[in-house]
Each structure stands twice: as structure tokens, then as C-alpha cells.
Amino acid sequence: AAGKDPSKVVVPQSLPDTPLVRSDILDYYTEVEHFDQMVERALNRLEQEGELDNTIVVVTSDHGMPFPRAKASLYDTGTQVPLAIRWGNGIQNRGRVSNAFVNLSDLAPTFIEVAGLAPPAEMTGRSILDILQNQTSKLQPARDHALIAMERHDGCRKGGKGYPCRAIRTSNFLFILNHEPSRWPSGSPDASVCARAIPYGEIDTSPTKTLMMKATTNEQLQQLQQLAFGLRPAEELYDLTSDPWQLKNVAGDPKYSADRDRLHTRLAKRLKE
Numbered sequence: 001a002a003g004k005d006p007s008k009v010v011v012p013q014s015l016p017d018t019p020l021v022r023s024d025i026l027d028y029y030t031e032v033e034h035f036d037q038m039v040e041r042a043l044n045r046l047e048q049e050g051e052l053d054n055t056i057v058v059v060t061s062d063h064g065m066p067f068p069r070a071k072a073s074l075y076d077t078g079t080q081v082p083l084a085i086r087w088g089n090g091i092q093n094r095g096r097v098s099n100a101f102v103n104l105s106d107l108a109p110t111f112i113e114v115a116g117l118a119p120p121a122e123m124t125g126r127s128i129l130d131i132l133q134n135q136t137s138k139l140q141p142a143r144d145h146a147l148i149a150m151e152r153h154d155g156c157r158k159g160g161k162g163y164p165c166r167a168i169r170t171s172n173f174l175f176i177l178n179h180e181p182s183r184w185p186s187g188s189p190d191a192s193v194c195a196r197a198i199p200y201g202e203i204d205t206s207p208t209k210t211l212m213m214k215a216t217t218n219e220q221l222q223q224l225q226q227l228a229f230g231l232r233p234a235e236e237l238y239d240l241t242s243d244p245w246q247l248k249n250v251a252g253d254p255k256y257s258a259d260r261d262r263l264h265t266r267l268a269k270r271l272k273e
Contacts, residue, residue, distance in 0.1 A: 014070070068212055090132060096134070107125070147166075156188060161183060175251075175264065181233055187203065237251040
């Protein structure tokens, strides 16, 4: 209805590529465009007030797309969010795209530093003023990873239990620790124990989710069902060079034992800090 072409949709490999899923993704894009229109209105109002160049505008979101194996997960489809920043002449070499890792907790110390104050030492976030001002020589310690955490305490498992998990994401790997692997990561299939009264309640209801929950003899769809809704091991490791959609867990592959041990040690050290 909005004139979008379903054939141009890039379907994540974690979802089945069907006309229904493509249409569902287009509905999501239409929602994103509506949000963009609200941002445009806000920017226009700032300009009318003469405050646009004196304002730091940050556009982001709190999670990835609301689809299976996306929102409420530690995979890229759940944790990679848009981050666009506008700040008049405060940004040097404007129009850049930075590949540095940024966590949204970095915004608070950034605002404090911009205000001319020193961020408290106990803050876990790090100011990104060095990135905004294109001061590559000050990017130390190197922004070569992101620490990601999730608890999921919304009562979609028996007893209202959460699903604590931690991850470290580098340019080449994603390593995840699932601290309670016996629990359902996407919520229980039993809707009666979910506060939202839906099966796999961590995942929002959508045509795509409904399609993926249906019984099937299709082997590929069964694999996607398991990845989206099934139990997960205590450790997950994904080689992003060969598996950018994070579909093949290589944590148990001897070929990756050194990478797994290195990332496990690094994640533990960061969590202790």
C-alpha cells in the first residue's frame, strides 16, 4: 500500500524468505519511516527556534527489529541499533561513518564532557567525544569491542525467571555466555506461564513469528525454528567472517578453541571490572 517493492527486501538469513515475511518487514520499514518523519519535525522546530546548531541530536533505538532471533537476543539483529548524531560545528569532518564500537552507556559521559565537566570515574561508559571530533590519536584504549548484557525479567518463564546472558562482540567474533541454558531464551512455549499470555513471549507477536511457530516438515524451517525458539548452549561463538548472520555455533569446534578461550577470558575480565 505504501508503494514499496517486496522483491528489494533483504531478508535476514535467520528468517524464512517468503512473501509473507517480506511483507512483514516492509510493514516494519513503514513504521521506521514514520519515526523518521517525527525526527524531521523535531529538527525543523529546532531550526525555527534558532537552536539547531546549538543542540546535540542523537537518534538511536533500544533494540533491533521486533522479529524472531532479533529483539531480545544478543545476536547482531537484536543488539545492533542505528546511531546518528548531529551537533552543528561540534562534529569534525561531518558526514563520516565510524566503525568504532559504541555502547549507548557512552552517551552519558559524552554529554557530561561536552558540558565541560569530567565524567565520574565510576561510570562504565566512555565519552565518544574523540569520535565526534575525529581525534583518532585519542581512541585509546582501542574501541575494538562491545560488551553486551541482557537479563530478560518480563515473566515469560515458569516462576517469572529471567534469562541472564552476557556477550563480547569484536570485529571478527561474537561470543555469548548463557548462564541458565536450561531455561527458554525466547520465553516458554507454554503461554500459561507468560505474563503476556503468548508462547515464546520474549518475541513480539507478528505474522513472521506465527509462520515460524507452525508445525512443518521443511528441514530448513525446522532449523530456523530451533534457532529462534529453542534452548541454547552455555557458550556460543560465531565467526563473523564466514557466518555474518550468526547461524552456526562453533564454540565446540576444536579449530576455534583458542579464539573461544581468549574471548571467554576477556569477557570475564571486563565483567569483573
